[in-house]
Amino acid sequence: MNTTPEAIHENRYVLDQMADGFSAFVESYPSFNQTAVLDKWRAAQYQRLDANGQIYLDYTGGGLYSESQLSEHMELLRTSVLGNPHSANPTSLAMTDLVEDTRQYVLRYFNASPDEYIAIFTANASGALKLVGEAYPFAPAGHFILTFDNHNSVNGIREFAKARGAEITYVPLTTPDLRIDRAELDDIQNSVDMDLNNLFAFPAQSNYSGVKHPLDIIEQAHSKGLDVLLDAAAYVPTSRLDLGVVKPEFVAVSFYKMFGYPTGIGALLIRKAVFQKMKRPWFAGGTVNFASVQGNGYYLAPGEAAFEDGTINYLNIPAIKTGLQHLEKVGINTIGKRVHCLTGWLLENLLSLQHSDGKPMVRIYGPSDTQMRGGTVTLNFYGPDERLLDYRRIEELANEEGISLRTGCFCNPGAGEIAEGLTTEDMKAGLKDGPDLSFPHFLKVIEHRGNKSAGAIRISVGLATNFADVYRFMHFAAGFRDKTNMNIGEVTFDIQSCRVIRDGS
Numbered sequence: 001m002n003t004t005p006e007a008i009h010e011n012r013y014v015l016d017q018m019a020d021g022f023s024a025f026v027e028s029y030p031s032f033n034q035t036a037v038l039d040k041w042r043a044a045q046y047q048r049l050d051a052n053g054q055i056y057l058d059y060t061g062g063g064l065y066s067e068s069q070l071s072e073h074m075e076l077l078r079t080s081v082l083g084n085p086h087s088a089n090p091t092s093l094a095m096t097d098l099v100e101d102t103r104q105y106v107l108r109y110f111n112a113s114p115d116e117y118i119a120i121f122t123a124n125a126s127g128a129l130k131l132v133g134e135a136y137p138f139a140p141a142g143h144f145i146l147t148f149d150n151h152n153s154v155n156g157i158r159e160f161a162k163a164r165g166a167e168i169t170y171v172p173l174t175t176p177d178l179r180i181d182r183a184e185l186d187d188i189q190n191s192v193d194m195d196l197n198n199l200f201a202f203p204a205q206s207n208y209s210g211v212k213h214p215l216d217i218i219e220q221a222h223s224k225g226l227d228v229l230l231d232a233a234a235y236v237p238t239s240r241l242d243l244g245v246v247k248p249e250f251v252a253v254s255f256y257k258m259f260g261y262p263t264g265i266g267a268l269l270i271r272k273a274v275f276q277k278m279k280r281p282w283f284a285g286g287t288v289n290f291a292s293v294q295g296n297g298y299y300l301a302p303g304e305a306a307f308e309d310g311t312i313n314y315l316n317i318p319a320i321k322t323g324l325q326h327l328e329k330v331g332i333n334t335i336g337k338r339v340h341c342l343t344g345w346l347l348e349n350l351l352s353l354q355h356s357d358g359k360p361m362v363r364i365y366g367p368s369d370t371q372m373r374g375g376t377v378t379l380n381f382y383g384p385d386e387r388l389l390d391y392r393r394i395e396e397l398a399n400e401e402g403i404s405l406r407t408g409c410f411c412n413p414g415a416g417e418i419a420e421g422l423t424t425e426d427m428k429a430g431l432k433d434g435p436d437l438s439f440p441h442f443l444k445v446i447e448h449r450g451n452k453s454a455g456a457i458r459i460s461v462g463l464a465t466n467f468a469d470v471y472r473f474m475h476f477a478a479g480f481r482d483k484t485n486m487n488i489g490e491v492t493f494d495i496q497s498c499r500v501i502r503d504g505s
């Protein structure tokens, strides 16, 4: 930490300004006061943020855990003797009870009746989505319909669909809000043969733009003969998903996105009505009632066991119940309200940033207001010369301030391509360079095709975000006034080994 007199003076100045900023903020967003309990939670359970001087703005990448979640889980491990579940010995039985109790809690949390849904533990949301892709009965003339706005772990399902001869159709987004084009969706869904197996996949909330897509399209898809896969990974950390109200056939989530700890566990909820038609492509330890080598046959176990390959992450599973209980104590609606207020303030302030000549400093990709959107904001900075400021350099500068934001395409190429005006021709020009294509090389290809760019900066707020976090980010953002690439400096990290090339979350 910089403790020079100048730095201390600068800090006091920022704090004074922040106090004024906060008064103006609560005047514009009075409902923020109803979320004051979250400041208490932050002080009691998330002190490490301030102790480490960290401004965490990557909740869509991963949530943060409370200290009590850790201590409760550690206490359970410290005081119990737990063995690999699904055997009849006492330690195994104790573990089986904890796993099954957590499974029931997951269903209860989402208000999913056990008569209607089963919950399968997976490694993450991607694992849940892959289970659907490999077991859904795609067939020639059947359809896999998905929105442009989807995480790559949903896009990847198209490879299963393609291999089995199903038709694949992407539903476009409207610009600039990046919402599903409802008229196109209608037309596309009207073209399916209702007697075949057809699957429609969309995210409840975009991990790219923060858009909350309307959940009434689930029922609409049902009425047109489609099963629905709802990717709820980015939605459930700040919103309630009530499966008593909407009833997609499949729901995928990652628990670390909801409450930070543990990583390595997600869930697939499957509606029992479609469970029978799912065809697992293999069997594994834990998924069979009986398998024979000489008899060359096997019988899958009934229910969720048929989908849980090998030993599940059993010691961590009880921490899922603890995490869900934590969200219940904190209150998901309170989290949603706070996220709404902070996001509104961020959007207003980012959009009002101007260079001295009046040119806007920031472009937001997605809705510029808080209607039907969550706390994920994706943007780029532009110089007074109207050229994009290199977001990789901006990430480096943010790192120096202890600000965790994310840059790249966030594993959501479809939303990014539409947001950034990239065409099919642009993408084909990049892809023709073959499997050695790297992200930096792709950036060069599209720059030559008309000063285009791919990738952006994403900030996202969540359970433990306070006003100081977003205020400090705005202070950082305002520092790019009148800056061009020439005067923010060169990217210094080793670009060839950089994670942006892989692009994640």
Ligand SMILES: Cc1ncc(COP(=O)(O)O)c(C=O)c1O
Residues within 6 Å of the ligand: 060, 061, 124, 125, 126, 127, 151, 153, 203, 205, 206, 207, 231, 232, 233, 234, 254, 504, 505
């Ligand atoms: C909307 C969405 N779906 C799926 C995923 C994949 O989650 P995981 O990496 O935990 O498998 C993510 C991750 O960021 C996401 O935001």
